[in-house]
Amino acid sequence: MVDDSFTAPRSYEELIRLIHDRHAGMSRAFQKVGLYLTQNPNDVGVLSVGAIAERCGIHASNLVRFAQALGFSGFKELQQLFRIRLTTAAPGFDARVRALEAELGGREDRSELGFLRDLVVRDISSLQDLIADISAEQIAHAVTLMEKADTIYLMGQLRSVPVVELLRYVLTMLGKRTVLLDPGGGLATHMARAARPTDLLLVVSFRFYATEVVNVAEETLSRGVPLVAISDSTLSPIAKGAAVLFAVPEHEYTFSRSLAAPMCLAQALAVALAARLQNDSEQPRIPIVTTA
Incomplete structure (x- = not known):
């Protein structure tokens, strides 16, 4: 009806x-x-x-x-x-996606090298989706929040851990005060309570969403701390109330789900922040660890 x-x-x-x-x-x-x-x-x-x-x-x-x-x-x-x-999508975008899907659907090579090829083709498709779906305004707003924050709190559990670990490394090398809300010792929730409205919480979470991550996001938001979220859907439990939400869809929930797109997005945010902090929009540099 x-x-x-x-x-x-x-x-x-x-x-x-x-x-x-x-x-x-x-x-x-x-x-x-x-x-x-x-x-x-x-x-x-x-x-x-x-x-x-x-x-x-x-x-x-x-x-x-x-x-x-x-x-x-x-x-x-x-x-x-x-x-x-x-x-109305970018010219040729849909054709590229269909070609990739057709290539995947017709593949029967189940060898070890075939699995590698499968993952690479899917990553290409997910990265193309990322370019089509993420706007310049979203990137700029997120970077502005990162730049202004006194401290950036990072949280991600389960398969999201590599993304927040990368961000912790890069942001620390840029001289940005950064706190990783590590679940070790059961202290993540307590550490998050130190966040203030002048700080920023950046959360990464995908289905199936870690309960502690969702709870921390909701509690921190309730105290006026801005939230930047990287998730898989605009209906994600961490999407509500986010100042910026980056929805990076995952087209299937299998063991082989790749982190190529969210890792690429995290790197893009870090490089964009480096460009602002260094006043060099053309050739931002992220310092690296060196030995004597």
Whole structure:
């Protein structure tokens, strides 16, 4: 049944905002749909209804009901917003993504070298997504917060640890006061309580989100400390309240999920900060550890 209580969204941006607003009150099946739609907009624009339902792990009828609950006559009408988005993407971008996906789908080489090739091709695709989805305004705002912060608190657990470890190293070498909220000793939550509104909390967390990371982000935000978040979805539990959210979608939840895109993003933030601190926008330098 179509929800006639309001007009269906007329653009992709309006649709995503509506999904965010309604997500907490949605059924479990609808939340799965909302998460998939926000994380995989390119796929939604080109895949069949059946294929999308399979990837969401639900019956196709749930997609129709989801669309109708948002004011559309059916899922095809909702899907049209994603197709319009693709037509306005960077020239050739969608073609490159499709070519990469086709190459992956047709590969039958399961040798050790084949696994390497598989990962590299997927990383290329995720890095292309990163360029398309991250805006100059987001980068600039995040770097401004990093530059102004008295202390930058970093937190990431589970598979996010390499990203925050890289940031700790680079920011320390740049002379920026940095605190890594390490879970060792069970002190991360207590250490975070020292953060002030003049500081910054930078959190990295992907599904399945570490409970302590989510709790620290919420508690620190409640005290007025600005948050920069790197996560996998605009519906991530650490997204709410973030001054800047970098959504780096992960298209599958397997053992081989790569950190290429978030690591690249972390490096970009560090280099951009170095350029400001050194007053050299063309050739910023990150000092390295040397031995006598």
